[in-house]
Amino acid sequence: MANKEYLEGRLKELEAELSKTKDNKATNKHLAKLRSKVATVKKEVINASKRVHGSGFFVKKTGDATVTLLGFPSAGKSSILNALTNANSKTAQYAFTTTDIIPGIMIYRDAHIQILDMPGLIAGAHKGLGGGSSVIAQMRVSDLVVFVIDITNLSQINTILDELFSLNIYINKKKPNIQLRQNRDGHGILLEVNKSRMSYDDIKVVLNGFGIFNANVRIWDPVEEDEFISFISNKSLYLNAIMVLNKIDMAPDFQKIADQISSKYGMEAIPISALNMDNIESLKAKIYGNLSIMRVYLKPRLDKIGQPITTRSGITVGNLAKRLHTEISSELKCAYVNGRSVKFANQRVGIEHVLKDGDSITFIKIK
Numbered sequence: 001m002a003n004k005e006y007l008e009g010r011l012k013e014l015e016a017e018l019s020k021t022k023d024n025k026a027t028n029k030h031l032a033k034l035r036s037k038v039a040t041v042k043k044e045v046i047n048a049s050k051r052v053h054g055s056g057f058f059v060k061k062t063g064d065a066t067v068t069l070l071g072f073p074s075a076g077k078s079s080i081l082n083a084l085t086n087a088n089s090k091t092a093q094y095a096f097t098t099t100d101i102i103p104g105i106m107i108y109r110d111a112h113i114q115i116l117d118m119p120g121l122i123a124g125a126h127k128g129l130g131g132g133s134s135v136i137a138q139m140r141v142s143d144l145v146v147f148v149i150d151i152t153n154l155s156q157i158n159t160i161l162d163e164l165f166s167l168n169i170y171i172n173k174k175k176p177n178i179q180l181r182q183n184r185d186g187h188g189i190l191l192e193v194n195k196s197r198m199s200y201d202d203i204k205v206v207l208n209g210f211g212i213f214n215a216n217v218r219i220w221d222p223v224e225e226d227e228f229i230s231f232i233s234n235k236s237l238y239l240n241a242i243m244v245l246n247k248i249d250m251a252p253d254f255q256k257i258a259d260q261i262s263s264k265y266g267m268e269a270i271p272i273s274a275l276n277m278d279n280i281e282s283l284k285a286k287i288y289g290n291l292s293i294m295r296v297y298l299k300p301r302l303d304k305i306g307q308p309i310t311t312r313s314g315i316t317v318g319n320l321a322k323r324l325h326t327e328i329s330s331e332l333k334c335a336y337v338n339g340r341s342v343k344f345a346n347q348r349v350g351i352e353h354v355l356k357d358g359d360s361i362t363f364i365k366i367k
C-alpha cells in the first residue's frame with residue numbers, strides 16, 4: 001500500500017513536470033524521457049493496484065445475463081435489488097449497510113437476469129479502499145453496470161466516473177482495435193497503421209516504458225495516450241452502463257433533471273423511486289434492452305407451441321442449434337422460421353439466417 005502511495009505521488013510529480021515542460025517548449029529528447037518515465041510509473045501503479053485485495057467475496061454468474069448495481073452508500077442499491085428481484089437485501093438509512101455482494105434474479109420476458117447488489121463504493125476505491133477491488137472483480141464478469149445515483153446528490157456521478165477512470169474502466173466505449181505483435185528482429189517499433197491521437201514518438205516511448213522495443217503495431221482507432229497505456233498493460237476493461245436516478249419522490253422536477261443528465265453524460269438516465277415502486281417496470285425494460293439478448297421460441301414441430309429461450313441478439317440458426325445441442329447442429333439441414341426475421345409464415349431458411357427477437361423456429365434435420 002505504502003509503495004502504491006509512493007508511486008502515485010511520483011506519478012503526480014512526473015505529470016506536473018511533464019505539463020510544465022510542454023509549456024516551456026523544451027527539447028524533444030527531454031520530453032520523450034519524461035513521458036517514458038510517466039509510462040513506466042503508470043505501469044507500476046497499475047500493477048500495485050492488482051496486488052491489493054479486499055475481503056475477496058465473489059458471486060458466481062448464473063442465468064442469461066449478469067447486471068451489477070454500482071453506487072455510493074445509501075443511494076438505494078439494496079432497495080432497487082429488492083424491487084427488481086425476489087431477493088431481500090437489508091436496507092437502512094446508515095451508510096455501508098451492505099457489506100457483501102447480494103444476488104437476486106429478475107425474470108423479464110422469460111429471461112433470468114442475475115442482479116448483484118454491491119457494497120457502497122467510496123472515493124478511493126481504485127486504491128482498494130472499502131472492498132473496492134472485489135466490487136471491480138465482480139464488474140469484470142458483468143454484462144451491464146447500473147449506476148445508482150441519489151437524485152438529490154448528483155455530484156456522485158462525477159466521483160463514480162473518476163473512480164472508474166482511475167481503474168482503467170471505460171464506459172460505453174468500444175474496445176479499441178489495436179494489434180501488437182512483438183518480435184526479436186531488432187527493427188524497433190514498426191508502426192504499420194496509426195489512427196491514434198499519438199505520434200510515432202509518443203507510441204514508442206509508451207511501448208519502451210513497458211519493455212517493448214521490437215514490435216509491429218497497428219492502431220485502428222483514435223485512442224489517446226491513457227487508453228493506449230491501459231490497453232498495453234492489459235488492465236483495461238470496457239463496460240456497458242446505464243444510470244438510475246433514484247429517490248424521485250424527493251425531487252419534483254426529476255424528469256427535467258433526468259433529461260439534462262442523460263444528455264450531459266451521453267448515457268441513459270432512468271428516474272425511479274425504489275421506495276414508491278415508481279418506474280420499476282420501465283427500469284426492467286431498459287435493463288433488458290441494454291443486454292443484447294432476445295427471446296426466441298423453439299417449436300419441436302410446426303403444429304406445436306413454442307418454448308421460449310433467451311439467446312444473444314443477432315444469433316444465426318446454426319449457432320443457436322450449436323448452443324442448444326451439438327447433436328442437432330451436426331445434422332441440421334435448415335429451419336422453418338416465423339416472425340420478424342422472415343417475409344412469410346413458415347419460411348424455410350439456411351443455417352446462416354440471422355434470427356430476430358420474438359421469432360419462432362423449427363429445426364429440420366437431415367433424413
Ligand SMILES: Nc1nc2c(ncn2[C@@H]2O[C@H](COP(=O)(O)OP(=O)(O)OP(=O)(O)O)[C@@H](O)[C@H]2O)c(=O)[nH]1
Nearest residue numbers: 074075076077078079091092096097098120274275
Ligand atoms: N425517499 C426515498 N428513500 C429511498 C428510496 N430508495 C431507498 N431509499 C432509502 O434510502 C436508504 C438507503 O437505501 P439502501 O437501499 O439501503 O441503500 P444502499 O445503496 O443499498 O446503501 P449501502 O448498502 O449502505 O451501500 C434507506 O433508508 C432507504 O429506505 C427512494 O426511492 N426514495
Ligand SMILES: [Mg+2]
Nearest residue numbers: 077078097098
Ligand atoms: Mg445496500
